[in-house]
Amino acid sequence: MNREDFNFLKQDVIYFDNGATTLKPYILADNISDYYNNYSANAHRGDYDISLKVNAKVAETRDLVKDFINANNSSEVIFTSGATDSLNKIVFGYFRDYLKENDEVLLTKSEHASIVLPWFELADELNLNINYIPLDNDLKVTMDNVIKSITPKTKVIALSHITNVVGDIRPIKEIIEYAHKNGIIVLVDGAQSVPHMKVDVQDLDIDFLAFSAHKMCGPTGLGILYGKEKYLNNIKPIIFGGGMNASFEFDGTRLYKNNPSLLEAGTPNIAGIIGFGEIIKYLNNIGMDNISLYEKKLRNYAINRLKEISDIIIYNENSDSGIITFNKKNIFPQDLSLYLNKHNICVRAGSHCAKILKDDLGIKNTCRISLYFYNTKEEIDKLVSLLKNTNILDEII
Ligand SMILES: Cc1ncc(COP(=O)(O)O)c(C=O)c1O
Structure with missing residues (x-):
C-alpha cells in the first residue's frame, strides 16, 4: 500500500x-523543510505573526494526536523525545511519589528495556518489589495469569500493548478493567501498537500511554506521553527550565504552569511536531x-x-x-x-x-x-x- x-x-x-x-x-521531510526554510521561529516565545503561526501548528498537532488516540483533552497529550522519554517521565514523575516501600509492580519478561529499566531504578530507590506476569506457551499474557499474579500489594501493571519480539497483542482492555477493579494503575507501552492499530485510550480506559513518532512514519526525536488528566494533575516534572514556569524569584520561590507545558521544559522539537501533524493526517487518510x-x-x-x-x-x-x-x-x-x-x-x-x-x-x-x-x-x-x-x-x- x-x-x-x-x-x-x-x-x-x-x-x-x-x-x-x-x-x-515525502510529506514528512517536505513539511519539516518548509518550517526550517520559511517560518523557523520558536514556539510560545514571540508575539509576532510567524511565532504565532508556529504556536498554532504545534497546537494543531496536539489536537490531531488527541483525536488520533481519542484522548478526552489536548492537555493530556505531552510531547516528549520518544517512548523512552515518556516512560521515564511517567515512572519518575508520577510513580516516585505515588508508590511506597514494598509496593508491587507487575511487568512481563518480554518487555523492552525502556519500560523495564526505569522500573528497576525506581524499585532500587523506593524498595519496591518487581514481579512478572508469567507468559503462556505461546509467550502470550493471559487473563488467568494476570489474575494469579495480582496480590493486595500490586499497585501498578506496566506492559506493552504489543511486544517488540514476540509481537503478541495483549488483552489490554480486559487487563485494565480487572486492574481498575483492584485499584491498580496501568501503564501501557504503545510503541509497537499505536503505529499499527486503532488505539482508543478512552475505550481501553488507559491510565498512561507512551509511544514514538518515528515508529509510525514520523520524525525521530519525538514521542507522546498520554495520561488521564487526574494523573497528570499530580505528575511532577523531571526536567526543569523555560516554558514550564510561570514565574520564579531570586529566593527560590517559583510557580510552575499546568500541563502540557509543565512536562515540556525547553524548546520543543518544533520541526518534528509540525511534521508529525502531517503524518497523523496521512495515517488517518489510509x-x-x-x-x-x-x-x-x-x-x-x-x-x-x-x-x-x-x-x-x-x-x-x-x-x-x-x-x-x-x-x-x-x-x-x-x-x-x-x-x-x-x-x-x-x-x-x-x-x-x-x-x-x-x-x-x-x-x-x-x-x-x-x-x-x-x-x-x-x-x-x-x-x-x-x-x-x-x-x-x-x-x-
Ligand atoms: C516496545 C517498545 N517500547 C519502547 C521502545 C522505545 O522506543 P524509543 O527508542 O523510540 O524511545 C521500543 C523501541 O524499539 C519498543 O519496541
Whole structure:
C-alpha cells in the first residue's frame, strides 16, 4: 500500500525493520523543510505573526494526536523525545511519589528495556518489589495469569500493548478493567501498537500511554506521553527550565504552569511536531483499520511461506501483529542478517532490547522481521527464496 509515497522504496532494498523505525513518506521531510526554510521561529516565545503561526501548528498537532488516540483533552497529550522519554517521565514523575516501600509492580519478561529499566531504578530507590506476569506457551499474557499474579500489594501493571519480539497483542482492555477493579494503575507501552492499530485510550480506559513518532512514519526525536488528566494533575516534572514556569524569584520561590507545558521544559522539537501533524493526517487518510487488516494478511502470508522451509524455527507463529521472530537452524542470527543484507534485505538480529525474555524464549538471539503497510507479498517471496538457500554460510565467510 502507498509505496509511491516513499522515496526510500525507489531503491532496490527490502526494509523489514519497521519495529526499530519505519520509513518516512515525502510529506514528512517536505513539511519539516518548509518550517526550517520559511517560518523557523520558536514556539510560545514571540508575539509576532510567524511565532504565532508556529504556536498554532504545534497546537494543531496536539489536537490531531488527541483525536488520533481519542484522548478526552489536548492537555493530556505531552510531547516528549520518544517512548523512552515518556516512560521515564511517567515512572519518575508520577510513580516516585505515588508508590511506597514494598509496593508491587507487575511487568512481563518480554518487555523492552525502556519500560523495564526505569522500573528497576525506581524499585532500587523506593524498595519496591518487581514481579512478572508469567507468559503462556505461546509467550502470550493471559487473563488467568494476570489474575494469579495480582496480590493486595500490586499497585501498578506496566506492559506493552504489543511486544517488540514476540509481537503478541495483549488483552489490554480486559487487563485494565480487572486492574481498575483492584485499584491498580496501568501503564501501557504503545510503541509497537499505536503505529499499527486503532488505539482508543478512552475505550481501553488507559491510565498512561507512551509511544514514538518515528515508529509510525514520523520524525525521530519525538514521542507522546498520554495520561488521564487526574494523573497528570499530580505528575511532577523531571526536567526543569523555560516554558514550564510561570514565574520564579531570586529566593527560590517559583510557580510552575499546568500541563502540557509543565512536562515540556525547553524548546520543543518544533520541526518534528509540525511534521508529525502531517503524518497523523496521512495515517488517518489510509485508515488505521486498513493498516492493521493489511498487516494481518501479510503476516499470515509470511508465516505460511516461512513454514515451507524445514529448518526455519518460528518463535511466534500464533501472534497477530506484523512481527515475526525466527531462526534458521545452525546459523547464528547475526550471520543470517548479514547474509540477507548482502541481498539488500534489512532485518534485525539480536535480543531486540528485551533481554530478560531469553529464558521463556529458550534462546537469546533471534532474527526479526517487522512489517508495515508498504511491505508486499513479493518482498516476502524474495526473503523466502533466499532463506531456502542451503549454503548461506559459504556466502558470508
Ligand atoms: C516496545 C517498545 N517500547 C519502547 C521502545 C522505545 O522506543 P524509543 O527508542 O523510540 O524511545 C521500543 C523501541 O524499539 C519498543 O519496541
